[in-house]
Amino acid sequence: xxxxxxxxxxxxxxxxxxxxxxxxxxxxxxxxxxxxxxxxxxxxxxxxxxxxxxxxxxxxxxxxxxxxxxxxxxxxxxxxxxxxxxxxxxxxxxxxxxxxxxxxxxxxxxxxxxxxxxxxxxxxxxxxxxxxxxxxxxxxxxxxxxxxxxxxxxxxxxxxxxxxxxxxxxxxxxxxxxxxxxxxxxxxxxxxxxxxxxxxxxxxxxxxxxxxxxxxxxxxxxxxxxxxxxxxxxxxxxxxxxxxxxxxxxxxxxxxxxxxxxxxxxxxxxxxxxxxxxxxxxxxxxxxxxxxxxxxxxxxxxxxxxxxxxxxxxxxxxxxxxxxxxxxxxxxxxxxxxxxxxxxxxxxxxxxxxxxxxxxxxxxxxxxxxxxxxxxxxxxxxxxxxxxxxxxxxxxxxxxxxxxxxxxxxxxxxxxxxxxxxxxxxxxxxxxxxxxxxxxxxxxxxxxxxxxxxxxxxxxxxxxxxxxxxxxxxxxxxxxxxxxxxxxxxxxxxxxxxxxxxxxxxxxxxxxxxxxxxxxxxxxxxxxxxxxxxxxxxxxxxxxxxxxxxxxxxxxxxxxxxxxxxxxxxxxxxxxxxxxxxxxxxxxxxxxxxxxxxxxxxxxxxxxxxxxxxxxxxxx
Amino acid sequence: xxxxxxxxxxxxxxxxxxxxxxxxxxxxxxxxxxxxxxxxxxxxxxxxxxxxxxxxxxxxxxxxxxxxxxxxxxxxxxxxxxxxxxxxxxxxxxxxxxxxxxxxxxxxxxxxxxxxxxxxxxxxxxxxxxxxxxxxxxxxxxxxxxxxxxxxxxxxxxxxxxxxxxxxxxxxxxxxxxx
Amino acid sequence: xxxxxxxxxxxxxxxxxxxxxxxxxxxxxxxxxxxxxxxxxxxxxxxxxxxxxxxxxxxxxxxxxxxxxxxxxxxxxxxxxxxxxxxxxxxxxxxxxxxxxxx
Numbered sequence: 001x002x003x004x005x006x007x008x009x010x011x012x013x014x015x016x017x018x019x020x021x022x023x024x025x026x027x028x029x030x031x032x033x034x035x036x037x038x039x040x041x042x043x044x045x046x047x048x049x050x051x052x053x054x055x056x057x058x059x060x061x062x063x064x065x066x067x068x069x070x071x072x073x074x075x076x077x078x079x080x081x082x083x084x085x086x087x088x089x090x091x092x093x094x095x096x097x098x099x100x101x102x103x104x105x106x107x108x109x110x111x112x113x114x115x116x117x118x119x120x121x122x123x124x125x126x127x128x129x130x131x132x133x134x135x136x137x138x139x140x141x142x143x144x145x146x147x148x149x150x151x152x153x154x155x156x157x158x159x160x161x162x163x164x165x166x167x168x169x170x171x172x173x174x175x176x177x178x179x180x181x182x183x184x185x186x187x188x189x190x191x192x193x194x195x196x197x198x199x200x201x202x203x204x205x206x207x208x209x210x211x212x213x214x215x216x217x218x219x220x221x222x223x224x225x226x227x228x229x230x231x232x233x234x235x236x237x238x239x240x241x242x243x244x245x246x247x248x249x250x251x252x253x254x255x256x257x258x259x260x261x262x263x264x265x266x267x268x269x270x271x272x273x274x275x276x277x278x279x280x281x282x283x284x285x286x287x288x289x290x291x292x293x294x295x296x297x298x299x300x301x302x303x304x305x306x307x308x309x310x311x312x313x314x315x316x317x318x319x320x321x322x323x324x325x326x327x328x329x330x331x332x333x334x335x336x337x338x339x340x341x342x343x344x345x346x347x348x349x350x351x352x353x354x355x356x357x358x359x360x361x362x363x364x365x366x367x368x369x370x371x372x373x374x375x376x377x378x379x380x381x382x383x384x385x386x387x388x389x390x391x392x393x394x395x396x397x398x399x400x401x402x403x404x405x406x407x408x409x410x411x412x413x414x415x416x417x418x419x420x421x422x423x424x425x426x427x428x429x430x431x432x433x434x435x436x437x438x439x440x441x442x443x444x445x446x447x448x449x450x451x452x453x454x455x456x457x458x459x460x461x462x463x464x465x466x467x468x469x470x471x472x473x474x475x476x477x478x479x480x481x482x483x484x485x486x487x488x489x490x491x492x493x494x495x496x497x498x499x500x501x502x503x504x505x506x507x508x509x510x511x512x513x514x515x516x517x518x519x520x521x522x523x524x525x526x527x528x529x530x531x532x533x534x535x536x537x538x539x540x541x542x543x544x545x546x547x548x549x550x551x552x553x554x555x556x557x558x559x560x561x562x563x564x565x566x567x568x569x570x571x572x573x574x575x576x577x578x579x580x581x582x583x584x585x586x587x588x589x590x591x592x593x594x595x596x597x598x599x600x601x602x603x604x605x606x607x608x609x610x611x612x613x614x615x616x617x618x619x620x
Numbered sequence: 621x622x623x624x625x626x627x628x629x630x631x632x633x634x635x636x637x638x639x640x641x642x643x644x645x646x647x648x649x650x651x652x653x654x655x656x657x658x659x660x661x662x663x664x665x666x667x668x669x670x671x672x673x674x675x676x677x678x679x680x681x682x683x684x685x686x687x688x689x690x691x692x693x694x695x696x697x698x699x700x701x702x703x704x705x706x707x708x709x710x711x712x713x714x715x716x717x718x719x720x721x722x723x724x725x726x727x728x729x730x731x732x733x734x735x736x737x738x739x740x741x742x743x744x745x746x747x748x749x750x751x752x753x754x755x756x757x758x759x760x761x762x763x764x765x766x767x768x769x770x771x772x773x774x775x776x777x778x779x780x781x782x783x784x785x786x787x788x789x790x791x792x793x794x795x796x797x798x799x
Numbered sequence: 800x801x802x803x804x805x806x807x808x809x810x811x812x813x814x815x816x817x818x819x820x821x822x823x824x825x826x827x828x829x830x831x832x833x834x835x836x837x838x839x840x841x842x843x844x845x846x847x848x849x850x851x852x853x854x855x856x857x858x859x860x861x862x863x864x865x866x867x868x869x870x871x872x873x874x875x876x877x878x879x880x881x882x883x884x885x886x887x888x889x890x891x892x893x894x895x896x897x898x899x900x901x902x
Contacts, residue, residue, distance in 0.1 A: 626801075674849055681868050689879055725814060736807050741856070781876045785876045
């Protein structure tokens with residue numbers, strides 16, 4: 001079995017690059033981005049090769065037994081709890097592995113160009129490899145703790161990479177924010193894990209699916225798992241870290257915060273779908289959260305001025321689509337969207353990175369414009385990504401997004417309100433993406449004159465991944481839904497399907513048209529709605545309630561408990577000790593006779609008590 | 621007339637009054653002689669209940685050795701003058717002490733009175749001891765057979781006592797050397 | 800009627816002498832007399848051992864009395880040595896004068 005190689009390559013890449021970085025730090029020399037980048041990329045490409053090979057092998061096996069398993073070692077041995085470190089590949093994890101290693105390889109390649117002038121590329125690439133290693137653990141883990149290991153590991157890598165430019169305190173803060181927000185979700189994951197173990201005695205995912213949970217426990221378990229997923233996958237209410245996470249290098253945003261890590265929530269939900277989908281309430285909560293997130297974050301994206309933040313809110317919105325898909329029971333549609341989204345969102349992010357690179361760090365879309373002529377490759381590939389996210393046929397987004405919108409209406413768990421929110425979000429998506437497109441690439445140039453002179457197309461290393469991804473964004477949809485999980489969805493008449501399809505495409509086109517009309521000729525910065533710009537003030541809300549609130553509670557406890565009770569207790573106990581000491585000092589006369597007298601009295605008392613007071617000695 | 625009981629009465633009266641004199645006499649020398657009397661009386665009591673070995677040793681060790689030590693120290697320290705320390709203690713203190721001790725004595729006596737009802741656990745009745753050759757033989761056999769280890773251990777105790785007494789009593793000269 | 804001498808009668812004497820010894824230790828301040836009182840207490844305990852040895856028809860009480868004698872000898876030797884050492888430094892055998900450890 002060569003399954004372990006899949007995770008071994010990134011691990012080796014991580015170690016080599018880590019050691020290189022340590023050596024570089026010690027010898028105060030700079031490791032070339034080409035060297036460390038080549039090592040990291042080679043590791044990822046090798047891993048991708050393994051994943052592809054395994055995937056092809058898997059396809060040849062009949063559908064029932066499509067599982068590869070490899071046990072590496074006994075991991076935890078605690079009485080009843082026996083856990084092996086087992087990798088398990090089935091069709092679901094195979095898709096994720098392919099996306100992780102495939103898109104990951106392209107982004108590694110892109111990073112070589114993007115991070116060319118960075119001070120510590122070895123560190124960057126070692127983190128990137130660490131991320132891939134952990135992400136692969138997450139999707140290959142056969143047990144819940146193994147998944148949790150990966151879950152935490154990607155959180156760590158994400159934290160490290162968001163705060164990669166650690167000299168900028170804002171970026172460090174963003175990293176910490178992401179880390180802490182994720183911890184809230186992780187707590188729910190842990191609780192869900194405990195619950196499952198308590199109820200079934202196993203942590204193995206396959207067995208858990210087989211055994212299932214009692215109906216009464218499905219609701220808490222499902223909600224906990226879902227809450228964990230909202231943390232990692234940036235859904236309401238834990239989404240606020242993702243826009244801030246854009247502080248990291250753009251390839252990181254593309255890989256971690258768009259293509260892979262944030263979709264691990266969908267992975268977990270899909271993996272446990274057979275367990276949780278027996279509860280209507282859980283599914284409804286998931287769908288509602290997804291639908292609301294889709295709509296609200298799309299609205300927020302319309303007001304952003306930072307090119308990466310637009311994409312970040314867009315990512316939240318697209319993740320909302322996936323959750324909506326899962327929530328209405330169409331888990332395969334959700335996973336399908338994960339795949340296509342990975343292609344086009346990575347493409348968009350890398351395109352944005354290319355623009356930022358060309359403009360030497362400029363991220364404000366109102367200081368761009370007219371870049372079409374200067375950045376032809378970036379522009380064309382970006383347009384492909386734009387078309388894909390809008391869901392224009394025949395681009396990949398069309399198939400997956402349309403499937404979800406269709407399912408939200410027709411699935412047994414779906415409803416009209418979900419459908420309306422989804423279509424509205426599709427409209428808004430078209431609006432903000434077109435706004436982004438025309439503001440950046442078309443219209444009059446608003447670029448600073450100094451910067452404008454130095455604009456250049458990205459090097460081939462960066463352009464090549466863009467091209468590959470744009471092809472994937474174009475054809476990815478034709479692969480069809482890669483996995484079939486959960487209950488088969490009923491097939492309504494094709495008429496409704498076509499109507500929905502046509503409707504959403506038309507909505508998208510209308511949105512695009514309006515945006516084009518509005519922003520086509522913009523020559524100065526727009527005054528945006530600050531409420532939407534600041535992510536509907538969720539951050540301020542959290543700051544007021546949890547931040548300031550906790551502080552106030554702490555202050556209250558401090559004044560009440562600490563000063564009123566604890567300190568008084570201490571003061572009075574000191575007084576009591578002092579007083580009793582003064583009293584007892586009299587007994588401490590220093591006279592041996594006094595002591596002996598006390599001893600005699602004590603002996604008298606003890607003897608009297610022993611002989612006359614205690615029953616069993618009384619009959620001596 | 622039961623001779624044994626009569627002798628017991630005599631010896632115990634001597635012992636109790638002797639003990640009182642030890643405690644109450646002002647002159648340490650008087651106390652020491654009262655103590656000698658108590659020791660003799662105790663030896664008589666031992667002999668009365670057939671503990672001949674202990675009786676002999678009582679006279680040898682206590683009256684012979686320990687009393688000599690006491691008298692020697694009294695002389696060495698010039699303590700053969702009356703001391704009035706009993707009067708120095710406060711009346712309250714003495715009262716409390718006497719009360720506690722009286723209570724203690726009552727409890728103790730009340731307890732030992734139950735010894736009348738004790739059922740013997742051993743087999744060495746007086747007849748058996750006589751048959752086996754007397755108290756001296758029986759005790760000696762037990763001492764040098766079953767309890768020889770403990771007996772040997774006492775030698776270490778005495779050795780330690782000797783060493784520590786020498787170390788304590790050694791006089792240090794002003795120069796720090798030892799004379 | 801005059802009773803037979805019984806071993807338990809000795810216990811009463813032992814208890815009385817013991818209490819008197821304890822009283823002596825408590826009320827007297829002369830170290831020498833305190834030591835003598837301790838000897839009294841030890842003796843009365845010895846008497847107890849021997850008496851119980853008779854009561855129980857055992858020989859171990861006699862043996863223990865023997866060991867107690869050894870201990871008493873050692874104790875009085877060390878105790879008197881201490882008294883001498885104390886007298887040498889403090890010129891007194893009054894226990895009330897010996898209170899250096901109090902402070």
